[in-house]
Amino acid sequence: NCTYFIKGTCKACEKFCPTGAIDFNQQDEMLHIDVGNIVLATGYDLFDARRVSNYGYGRLPNVFTSLEFERLSNAAGPTSGNIVLRDGKTTPKSVGIIHCVGSRDKNFNNYCSVICCMQGLKFAHLVHERTGATVYNFYIDMRTAYKAYDEFYQRVLEEGTLFVRGKVAEVTNAARNEREKGKLVIQVEDTLAGKQRRIPVDMVILSSGLQPRADAKEVGKMFGISCSMDGWFTEKHPKLDPVATMTEGIYIVGCAQGPKDIPSSVAQGAAASARVLDKILQKEVALEPIKASVNQALCSGCKICNGLCPFNAITFIEDDKVTSINPALCQGCGTCVAACPAGAISGTGFSNEQIIAQIDGLMMRNLEPIVA
Secondary structure (H helix, E strand, O other), X not given: OOHHHHHOOOOHHHHHOOOOOOOOOOOOOOOOOOOOOEEEOOOOEEOOHHHOHXXXXXXXXXXXXXXXHHHHHOOOOOOXXXXXXXXXXXXXXXXXXXXXXXXXXXXXXXXXXXXXXXXXXXXXXXXXXXXXXXXXXXXXXXXXXXXXXHHHHHHHHHOOOEEEEXXXXXXXXXXXXXXXXXXXXXXXXXXXXXXXXXXXXXXXXXXXXXXXXXXXXXXXXXXXXXXXXXXXXXXXXXOOEOOEOOOOOEEEOHXXXXXXXXXXXXXXXXHHHHHHHHHHHHOOOOOOOOOEEEOOOOOOOOOOOXXXXXXXXXXXXXXXXXXXXXXXXXXXXXXXXXXXXXXXXXEOOOOHHXXXXXXXXXXXXXXXXXXX
């Protein structure tokens, strides 16, 4: 809505900003910054509701996504918070909210997107509060698991929201009777009543699921961390270390790790910040003693190990034609040790000589005579 970007005039904010924080002439620039810790908070991509073509988004005008409705109901939005249809004037008298669009669906994303249930309840409350319309919530399972969440669910029930348990099959504008003319018709199997239902409404809101960012795998390779089968960044341990990764100094928070709501994202952000601050206050960091090292006299310069290290700890020295391992990045996983055809790489404490000595010690102990 900025007049400068629309017409090329104004710039009043730049003139009146007391701190000079606004600069319309600022250009993109590349910065090189050396850091000791990185927090990845890359967020999520919203599921494209057009992929579920039978719900009519992009084809039927009064089908909205969750983010569109958030904007519509916001006081700073285009309608100043008034909930209206696409014509910008008509207030809906009936609204259908469909949960799990693109989530818990083997055709798209098999996981739960966490936010849909509470999001649908919030939308129902806002519609009741501002329009008094009849609201239907179409859900697969109602999951209100956190502190005081179920209290809000009970409140929305008391407000008169109608809940239909079942996966919606179709949203259509093809009317079969007078009651359905000019309406959006939601075809759904009511699993609690055990029958098919057709429910006409004025507006449909799709609770679209959360997806990993499209470039998550490329970002993961850049920082030496892995992704799950669904594409979310993988944490060190889901219970004991949920913000750290297998690469030291790289932390993941919020929806970079998986679907979650705002309180959980804030809590993870605070946890990662505390971990980073702890590292800074230590001034010196104690590293794990088990690292890989290269006997450069044996190294043939084949570079087989260079592309295998999941932590990007291996570099190739072109002048000497040998491989070198950065002990600060190495996590001692042993991948390069097993891959080296020349046997030039060994793990600290696990060289061939040390392992053979341990085996010899065990064999000698077993050969000792048993004294009665």
